[in-house]
Amino acid sequence: MTAAAIEARGLGKDFGTIRALEQLDLDVRAGEFFGLLGPNGAGKTTTVHLLATLLAPTRGTARVVGHDVVRDDLAVRRAIGLVFQETTLDRDLTVQENLRFAGRLWNLPGPLAVPRIEGLVRQFGLLERRDDPVRTLSGGMRRAADLARGMLHEPRVLFLDEPTAGLDPRTRRSLWELIGRLRQASGLTVFLTTHYVEEAEPCDRVAVMDHGRLVALGTPAELKRTTGVTSLEEVFLARTGHALGETGAG
Numbered sequence: 001m002t003a004a005a006i007e008a009r010g011l012g013k014d015f016g017t018i019r020a021l022e023q024l025d026l027d028v029r030a031g032e033f034f035g036l037l038g039p040n041g042a043g044k045t046t047t048v049h050l051l052a053t054l055l056a057p058t059r060g061t062a063r064v065v066g067h068d069v070v071r072d073d074l075a076v077r078r079a080i081g082l083v084f085q086e087t088t089l090d091r092d093l094t095v096q097e098n099l100r101f102a103g104r105l106w107n108l109p110g111p112l113a114v115p116r117i118e119g120l121v122r123q124f125g126l127l128e129r130r131d132d133p134v135r136t137l138s139g140g141m142r143r144a145a146d147l148a149r150g151m152l153h154e155p156r157v158l159f160l161d162e163p164t165a166g167l168d169p170r171t172r173r174s175l176w177e178l179i180g181r182l183r184q185a186s187g188l189t190v191f192l193t194t195h196y197v198e199e200a201e202p203c204d205r206v207a208v209m210d211h212g213r214l215v216a217l218g219t220p221a222e223l224k225r226t227t228g229v230t231s232l233e234e235v236f237l238a239r240t241g242h243a244l245g246e247t248g249a250g
């Protein structure tokens with residue numbers, strides 16, 4: 001039996017009077033490459049932070065690899081990797097120093113951490129830049145270093161919150177390639193949020209979110225077929241009445 005990687009039941013979060021996430025019901029299978037697509041303010045980061053135990057839910061429950069995000073938050077944190085919307089690397093430390101520091105936070109013994117870091121800097125194209133301070137790296141390389149750090153403790157579920165937002169199109173594409181290669185990590189579940197349809201397109205399944213609610217869920221092909229359109233942009237428009245690029249406020 002393969003346990004679900006993520007199960008949310010009626011999961012919701014309010015910030016004062018703002019309902020950031022209404023009531024989310026969602027199952028993500030182990031090994032799935034899952035995309036949460038929505039415009040700014042849709043509730044994507046809130047969803048990730050609830051699942052990653054950084055926020056307490058206002059209502060509902062969620063389990064990540066079988067652990068309850070409230071009761072078993074430590075077990076959840078051990079099982080997940082998280083790449084935040086903004087880089088969280090120390091800009092004055094080198095790539096390698098950042099990764100070593102992360103290794104210590106995860107209590108990885110040196111003999112385990114050193115080869116793993118070596119493998120990750122290779123995998124993410126950072127080999128030549130590993131001894132350079134993070135502040136000297138391009139935006140794309142910095143993101144690649146964030147990804148490497150997110151994978152350091154070999155998580156079973158990797159959360160990527162808008163991993164390529166704000167990058168130029170060419171850099172975005174090269175990062176998509178790196179992210180795509182994560183699929184080869186056996187059994188890894190990837191939960192990615194994005195407002196780029198091109199980033200959602202290669203996902204196994206996509207949940208479309210707007211104003212804290214799921215408005216569609218399925219494979220990209222299913223979503224287009226059942227909506228009778230040819231792109232995920234049009235799926236979004238058909239289900240919400242406004243374009244993905246707009247915040248749709250009000």
Ligand SMILES: Nc1ncnc2c1ncn2[C@@H]1O[C@H](COP(=O)(O)OP(=O)(O)O)[C@@H](O)[C@H]1O
Nearest residue numbers: 015018020038039040041042043044045046047
């Ligand atoms: N800490 C917070 N305090 C108050 N409102 C918040 C907070 N975080 C998010 N929100 C609000 O919740 C809604 C969803 O935000 P968010 O989850 O960041 O969306 P997304 O990541 O899709 O852009 C927005 O209206 C946002 O302004």
Ligand SMILES: [Mg+2]
Nearest residue numbers: 044045085162
């Ligand atoms: Mg966000």
